[in-house]
Amino acid sequence: MGHKFTGLKIKEEDSKAILDWTLENPKFIASLPHQPDKMHAGYVKAIFDLDNKDVKNCLENNVWKFVGKKDFSKSTDTKYFKSSHEVEPASRPFPYINLSNINRDIMNHYGIPEDCKIANMGWILSYADESYLCTWHIDNSRDMNAYHTRFNVLLSKPKGGEPILQGREGYTAIGVDKYKPAYGKKFVIPVVENGVWVCVGEKYKHSTVKMEGKKPRILLSFGYIVEKELAKELQLKSIEEWK
Numbered sequence: 278m279g280h281k282f283t284g285l286k287i288k289e290e291d292s293k294a295i296l297d298w299t300l301e302n303p304k305f306i307a308s309l310p311h312q313p314d315k316m317h318a319g320y321v322k323a324i325f326d327l328d329n330k331d332v333k334n335c336l337e338n339n340v341w342k343f344v345g346k347k348d349f350s351k352s353t354d355t356k357y358f359k360s361s362h363e364v365e366p367a368s369r370p371f372p373y374i375n376l377s378n379i380n381r382d383i384m385n386h387y388g389i390p391e392d393c394k395i396a397n398m399g400w401i402l403s404y405a406d407e408s409y410l411c412t413w414h415i416d417n418s419r420d421m422n423a424y425h426t427r428f429n430v431l432l433s434k435p436k437g438g439e440p441i442l443q444g445r446e447g448y449t450a451i452g453v454d455k456y457k458p459a460y461g462k463k464f465v466i467p468v469v470e471n472g473v474w475v476c477v478g479e480k481y482k483h484s485t486v487k488m489e490g491k492k493p494r495i496l497l498s499f500g501y502i503v504e505k506e507l508a509k510e511l512q513l514k515s516i517e518e519w520k
């Protein structure tokens with residue numbers, strides 16, 4: 278059965294701008310601190326909180342010297358910048374204009390409210406090689422009325438590396454099941470490059486298919502704290518788009 282993707286594909290020019298910048302800067306990427314959590318193994322590097330004005334300032338001006346000294350209050354910023362780690366400067370400023378184009382297209386497509394809060398870890402660019410493994414985990418929002426929801430897109434997709442979702446209580450792999458508080462089956466989203474998918478990481482345990490080959494897995498992830506009913510709706514919409 279062939280899959281016909283009916284969702285949002287980000288614009289080629291926006292995707293290419295960020296992909297080119299990423300591939301141009303292997304030394305910059307290698308010099309970043311490792312992904313600081315236990316959910317991921319193998320080679321994976323990430324820039325967190327791309328939406329944060331201090332991070333934006335560093336990337337836009339390509340000035341990194343001061344970041345280690347800066348006293349960030351947000352926990353993820355602290356994790357990312359806590360050491361006075363010397364970051365290898367990038368070849369040129371990060372193409373923020375394309376990043377905001379992609380974010381705007383995602384917000385429009387999914388109807389994310391303008392005033393929606395940005396989730397813990399913010400907007401992320403991550404780079405993984407063939408050794409990468411995302412272990413099964415859930416994401417938290419620490420918000421009673423909303424879910425940590427991520428709008429993800431692969432700028433570079435290797436063989437494998439597809440996301441896998443597994444419903445938690447009341448959530449099957451492919452939807453919401455009010456009557457069966459059982460874990461759902463695993464559902465592999467057959468993603469292609471530049472196609473956006475949604476991950477409501479609090480209600481779906483998630484992981485990835487093992488990667489193979491030399492092509493890197495380059496992910497852009499826009500995290501928002503989405504009101505519960507809307508988050509459910511968007512998860513279902515996304516799964517429908519990939520079925």
Ligand SMILES: [Fe+2]
Binds near residue numbers: 414415416483
């Ligand atoms: Fe996650």
